[in-house]
Structure formats: C-alpha cells, structure tokens
Amino acid sequence: MPDIHPNSGDHPSTSVHPDSRALRLGIAGPVGTGKSSLIAMICRELNTELSLGVITNDIYTDEDARYLRSAGVLDPERIRAVETGACPHTAIRDDVTANLLAVEDLEADFAPLDVVLVESGGDNLTATFSPALVDAQIFVLDVAGGGDVARKGGPGIGRADLLVVNKTDLGPHVGVDVRQMVADGMKARDGRPVLALSRHDRESIDGLMAWVRELLVAFRSGRHVAVDPGPMAPHSHAEAGGTAVLHVHGGAGPHSHVHPLS
Incomplete structure (x- = not known):
C-alpha cells in the first residue's frame, strides 16, 4: 500500500494553539465512503492510550451514533449524535452552533479528553468543516465510488489536512486502479498527505494512527494551526x-x- 505522503509545511509554526481542550478532528466525505468505520477504527486502535469522544451528524436520525455504540469501540456515553435537520454541510460550516455545543458538553463531561472526532453527515465533494468547529479534518473517498473521483477536485480533496482513499481492498473487484487513484489525489493536493486505507491492511491502519498521533503532538505544541479549506x-x-x-x-x-x- 502507498505510504502517507507528508505535508509540506502548510501549517505555520508561530501560532500557539491552546492546549486546555481536546483536539477536534473532523471526518467528512460523501455518503458511504466509510466515515463511521474509519472513526470506529481510530477508537478501537487508540482508546487505550488516548481519551476519546465522538460527535456524529445525521439529518433525521442518530444512525451513525447507534452504529458506533453497537460496535463497542467506546463507552456509549462518549458517543453523541447531532440531528442536523438540514443539509449536512449547514451544521459543520454555516452554523456550527449545535455541533460546537455538543463538543463542549462532551469535553466538560469527560474532561480531560485528548481527541474529539466529529463526523459530518454524508454530503458531496464540496463539503468541508469550518475551522471554528474543528482543528483539522480528514476527507474520505472510497474506491467503490469510482477511480475518477480524486480527479474531480473540490476543497476537501484538495485542502483537507489528510485525504483518505478508503476500501482499497475492493479495487480488483470494482475495476479501479488504486495506485492511480492515490496518484490523482496527490496531484490534486500539492504535497498534502494522502493515505490509501483498508481495514484488512495493517500497514495502512498503522499509518493512519501515526498521522493522528503526530497531529495531536503538533496541536499540543502549538505547531498546528487550523486551516480553512475554502x-x-x-x-x-x-x-x-x-x-x-x-x-x-x-x-x-x-x-x-x-x-x-x-
């Protein structure tokens, strides 16, 4: 599997980020790309070394929160749902009040948390988080969505802190050249990191966990500054x-x- 390709220094090192709260990490991407499964993976891998919490977003239900609770990856009380009642991007970019309150309540109830994962409801290629809500964001594509998706661009593909090409094990079954899809993602991102991920590939899972750990270190030291993808x-x-x-x-x-x- 291709390795994570490191960020080429997008985040200024002069600003000091407050370390009195958790790192807030957004997970965005189209419907069905595996956002909830990626969050479950992070929780399963890191919950013995980090104190974690999760906020999910769905329009009319708490389906993603119920999935994560049933997976047993965290104490169910650490997984909370926001029902947006509107377009998913509205609650993560235009008016982040409901999500911000949910994050702050979770942090207060389980202080001190290390990381809060905020999952967007499934949306299109243009959906990104406001930096008023999250400190960094992962944009998730999946191989089954088509090998040409990474070439279509958009602010999430181009400028999220990490682009994940998910479900790479499905490539042979859906006729997608995974290496080419990753290469297309790299070309769209001007040196920002890209990770090819499969839940069946230990090396790729370790790569994702290493990226999260490194991000947390950068956040705590003040070296990471939230960047608005646009x-x-x-x-x-x-x-x-x-x-x-x-x-x-x-x-x-x-x-x-x-x-x-x-």
Whole structure:
C-alpha cells in the first residue's frame, strides 16, 4: 500500500494553539465512503492510550451514533449524535452552533479528553468543516465510488489536512486502479498527505494512527494551526414539494438560499 505522503509545511509554526481542550478532528466525505468505520477504527486502535469522544451528524436520525455504540469501540456515553435537520454541510460550516455545543458538553463531561472526532453527515465533494468547529479534518473517498473521483477536485480533496482513499481492498473487484487513484489525489493536493486505507491492511491502519498521533503532538505544541479549506461551491438541494433551492456560500458569513421566481 502507498505510504502517507507528508505535508509540506502548510501549517505555520508561530501560532500557539491552546492546549486546555481536546483536539477536534473532523471526518467528512460523501455518503458511504466509510466515515463511521474509519472513526470506529481510530477508537478501537487508540482508546487505550488516548481519551476519546465522538460527535456524529445525521439529518433525521442518530444512525451513525447507534452504529458506533453497537460496535463497542467506546463507552456509549462518549458517543453523541447531532440531528442536523438540514443539509449536512449547514451544521459543520454555516452554523456550527449545535455541533460546537455538543463538543463542549462532551469535553466538560469527560474532561480531560485528548481527541474529539466529529463526523459530518454524508454530503458531496464540496463539503468541508469550518475551522471554528474543528482543528483539522480528514476527507474520505472510497474506491467503490469510482477511480475518477480524486480527479474531480473540490476543497476537501484538495485542502483537507489528510485525504483518505478508503476500501482499497475492493479495487480488483470494482475495476479501479488504486495506485492511480492515490496518484490523482496527490496531484490534486500539492504535497498534502494522502493515505490509501483498508481495514484488512495493517500497514495502512498503522499509518493512519501515526498521522493522528503526530497531529495531536503538533496541536499540543502549538505547531498546528487550523486551516480553512475554502468556501463551498454553489449547489442545489430539493425542498419538500420538489422545489430546487440554490445554496450560495460566502467566504465567512452564513449561506443564502436563492429561490427561483415563480
């Protein structure tokens, strides 16, 4: 499996990050790429050496939280759900209040935590976390989603702290050249790290855990500074009744809904 390709120094070393709270690590990516499974993997591997908590996001349910609790990877009380009731990106970028309160409550209840993992609801290639919510973010693609996805770009693929190409063991079964997909991801990321991951490949799992540990060390020392991958591109969603609503996101403020004139 390809190794993690190291970051080429995107994060300034002059800012000192407060070490009085947990590292907040966001996990984003399209539906079905394996975000919950990746979080379960991190918890399973690191829960004996780090104090962890998880916040999941779903639109209408707590499905991901229930999956993680049933997997037995953490004390169930350390896994909490936010039901966004709206587009998944809204709660991780436009108005992070519900998630931020959930993170702060979790940190208060189980202090001191080392890492809080925040899982986005499944969204499209443009969804990224606000740096007001997380300190770093992983963007997850999967081989079964198509070998060309990494070439399609977007702020998560291009500028998340780590790009994970997940489920690499499925490559031969879905006709995807994993090495080429990883190479496409590297080309899109200008030296930022890319990891090919499979739950059946010990080396890739160890690579992910090493990256998390190194990130935590950098966060605690003040060497890591949260970087905003950039605003989302305009996109549309269907409201009740089938009306299409265009979402236009500004760089810093809340996003607007542009409704077609009747």
